[in-house]
Amino acid sequence: xxxxxxxxxGFRVSVLAxxxxxxxxxxxxxxxxxxxxxxxxxxxxAPQWALAEEILQKxxxxxxxxxxxxxxxxxxxxxxxxxxxxxxxxRVITWHTPDFPANQRALSxxxxxxxxxDLHVLHNRSKVPIVASQCMNGVTHIDHGIPKxxxxxxxxxxxxxxxxxxxxxxxxFLSGGKGVHTLLKAAxxxxxxxxxxxxxAYGGAHPEYPTHPQLLEECHAIAALSKQVHxxxxxxxxxxxxxxxxxxxxLAFPYEGELLTGSAIMSSSGAVFRTLAAxxxxxxxxxxxxxxxxxxxxxxxxxxxxxVSLKDAIVDAVFTKVKNPSKYEDMRIAVLSLADRLSxxxxxTRHARAYEKACSLWGIYSSSATGAFTGVAGEPxxxxxxxxxxxxxxxEMNDLAKLADELPSNMPEEFDRKKxxxxxxxxxxxxx
Numbered sequence: 441x442x443x444x445x446x447x448x449x450g451f452r453v454s455v456l457a458x459x460x461x462x463x464x465x466x467x468x469x470x471x472x473x474x475x476x477x478x479x480x481x482x483x484x485x486a487p488q489w490a491l492a493e494e495i496l497q498k499x500x501x502x503x504x505x506x507x508x509x510x511x512x513x514x515x516x517x518x519x520x521x522x523x524x525x526x527x528x529x530x531r532v533i534t535w536h537t538p539d540f541p542a543n544q545r546a547l548s549x550x551x552x553x554x555x556x557x558d559l560h561v562l563h564n565r566s567k568v569p570i571v572a573s574q575c576m577n578g579v580t581h582i583d584h585g586i587p588k589x590x591x592x593x594x595x596x597x598x599x600x601x602x603x604x605x606x607x608x609x610x611x612x613f614l615s616g617g618k619g620v621h622t623l624l625k626a627a628x629x630x631x632x633x634x635x636x637x638x639x640x641a642y643g644g645a646h647p648e649y650p651t652h653p654q655l656l657e658e659c660h661a662i663a664a665l666s667k668q669v670h671x672x673x674x675x676x677x678x679x680x681x682x683x684x685x686x687x688x689x690x691l692a693f694p695y696e697g698e699l700l701t702g703s704a705i706m707s708s709s710g711a712v713f714r715t716l717a718a719x720x721x722x723x724x725x726x727x728x729x730x731x732x733x734x735x736x737x738x739x740x741x742x743x744x745x746x747x748v749s750l751k752d753a754i755v756d757a758v759f760t761k762v763k764n765p766s767k768y769e770d771m772r773i774a775v776l777s778l779a780d781r782l783s784x785x786x787x788x789t790r791h792a793r794a795y796e797k798a799c800s801l802w803g804i805y806s807s808s809a810t811g812a813f814t815g816v817a818g819e820p821x822x823x824x825x826x827x828x829x830x831x832x833x834x835x836e837m838n839d840l841a842k843l844a845d846e847l848p849s850n851m852p853e854e855f856d857r858k859k860x861x862x863x864x865x866x867x868x869x870x871x872x
Contacts, residue, residue, distance in 0.1 A: 441587050442507075444474045445788030452477075454499050456492050456523075458508075459483050465491065482519065484512070489519040493526050503795045506533040517549055521809040525556045530798040534561040534582075537707040538571060547574065552809040558798040561791075563708040564731070578801075580794055583732070584708040585787035586779045589717040595686035599640075606637040606761040608723065608754065609688035611676055612711045614643030614651045614659070617697035619725060619745065620671075621655060624662040626694075626750035627669045633751075634758040638668050639692070640684065644675030685718035689761050689768075695727040696744035704728050717779040721771035723753050737774050 443453040454477040459465045463480045470478040477499075482489040496504065504527040506520060513520050524531045533553055539546050554560070554575040562568055565581040572579040592598075601607045608627070612618050620643045627639040643659060645651040656673060663671035676684065685691070693712050697705055705728030712722075712730065722739035724730040735741025740753035760768050 441585055441784045442788055442791060443476045445585070445784040446792065447474045447476060448785065449788055449792060451792065454479065454501060456481055456495060467491065467495070482516070482523075484508075484514055484516050486516055486519060489516070489523050492519075492523050496523060496527060501527070501529050502799055503530045503532060505791075505795075506531075512536075517552075518809075521552055521556060524553070525808050530559070530795065530801070531557045532559045532561060532795065532798055533557050534563075535571070536563065537705070538562055538564070538567055539703065539706060543703075550574065555810045556808075558801055559794060561794065562706075564706045564728075567706050578798065582790050582794065583782045583787060584710065584713045585784035586713050586716050586782045587784055588779075589682055589685065589715075592683065592686040595683050598683060599687040601638055601640075601687060602636075604762075606635075606690070606758045607688045608637065608639040608690045608692050608757070609684050610640075610692040610694070611642040611681065611684070612644075612693075613646040613675075614655060614673065615646070616652070616655060617695060617700050618643070619694035619696040621658050621662065622696065622745055622747055622750060623692055623694045624659055624669055624671060625747045626754055628662060628666045629747070629751040630754035630758070631666045631668045634755040635762050636668065637754075637758045638670065639754075640670045640672070640688070642672050642674055642676050642684075644673060681714070682718075685715045685720065688718075688720055690723055690739070690757055691715055691718070691720050692723040693730060693733075694723070694725045694742070694744075694750055695729055696725055697729070698727050699745050708732065713782070716775055717783075719772050719776040719779065721757070721768065721775060723750070723757055725750075732778070737771070738778065739771055739775075 443455060446453050457463070457478050457480050459480045459482065463470075465483075466480045470480070472478060479492075479495050481492040481495055504524060506524060508520065524533070535550070538550075550560075550571075551574070554577055557577055559578040559580065560571060560575065561580055561582050562571060563582070563584045568579050568581050596603060599607075610620065610623060612620075614620060620641055623639070624641060631637070641659075641663070643651075651673075659671045659673070663669045691712075693709065695709070707729055709729040712724075712733070716722075722733050724733050724735075724739065724741055725744045726741055727744050730741075733739065733741070740757060742749040742753050
């Protein structure tokens with residue numbers, strides 16, 4: 441989605457993509473409908489990405505942006521570091537799940553990448569000062585983007601839900617941290633108190649992490665307790681996902697991953713952001729991946745794993761749709777406003793600004809990643825925040841300005857900055 445938005449903005453984009461059984465390794469360029477150049481050239485379990493490095497040297501991009509961090513790449517993290525270190529242009533990496541500095545293994549990996557990167561991108565603004573205090577190079581916040589979605593007036597009849605029956609929809613990989621079992625329990629209880637509604641929950645198995653059989657059995661057993669609650673153990677296609685988002689009245693994401701990990705989650709849910717352009721109010725938990733969805737503005741927010749508060753939220757949401765349409769419309773408009781503010785075209789513009797700034801930097805890199813500078817931190821400030829000039833000596837700024845005005849115009853040659861820059865530019869480049 442980012443690459444398509446950048447293409448629309450006039451950039452040339454090449455993607456070094458992972459190989460899959462459907463897309464084996466190839467030196468040939470694939471080109472998608474938007475004109476993105478795709479090279480299938482790496483595997484997440486391979487110790488080296490020789491072909492990826494070869495392609496990178498051939499296409500010589502201005503910026504290399506790594507979207508797969510250590511939690512995604514796993515054993516191939518050294519291969520990704522080697523790839524970034526071989527780049528001749530700027531180096532950027534997005535940390536989708538920055539659970540450092542609490543996680544020492546994650547912090548160690550982060551320090552290794554910091555030695556070869558110009559810029560770290562985070563989805564969570566509040567994490568910027570914490571992360572910046574741990575590294576030497578730039579850190580900035582760029583929100584996760586929200587894709588646009590075409591309206592479908594026929595979606596409701598296609599799904600087969602009564603026009604006047606409020607519908608609640610959730611989807612995603614079925615795991616304990618997604619809280620689908622808690623949502624189903626709450627919906628069964630809510631069916632006894634609220635006007636008639638229907639809840640549709642799709643939960644499929646992750647290709648890398650098979651669903652626990654007991655969780656699958658539990659979800660089936662709970663849904664069987666009410667004819668208004670439907671659990672389908674499948675993954676949705678992109679088209680069916682859009683269809684359900686258009687048909688539903690509410691999107692529900694009762695994540696409770698922090699109950700399992702025991703620590704705060706500092707990322708954004710791609711599954712949630714994929715759906716928000718449908719403009720439907722949300723019923724969500726207070727887990728970190730949902731921090732941007734505020735109860736009372738975009739919908740309802742409840743405690744993680746709390747069946748009773750989730751039941752109360754469902755009941756209130758159903759009554760709101762049936763008896764208070766103006767309140768429902770206000771929340772729907774708030775969701776649409778969020779989707780517009782974080783649309784991928786706007787998010788791509790923010791990336792482009794960050795790329796331009798990273799490309800304007802001049803730096804010296806290690807030829808390979810190193811943790812030697814661990815603990816040598818820079819200023820804990822946002823890379824893209826407006827700069828504020830401040831005195832490091834305690835002097836008042838008007839005193840500093842006055843001092844500058846009084847500098848003689850005929851400075852000695854050794855203080856001539858322009859001459860110094862010319863001398864540097866004319867220096868011969870020495871080979872290794």
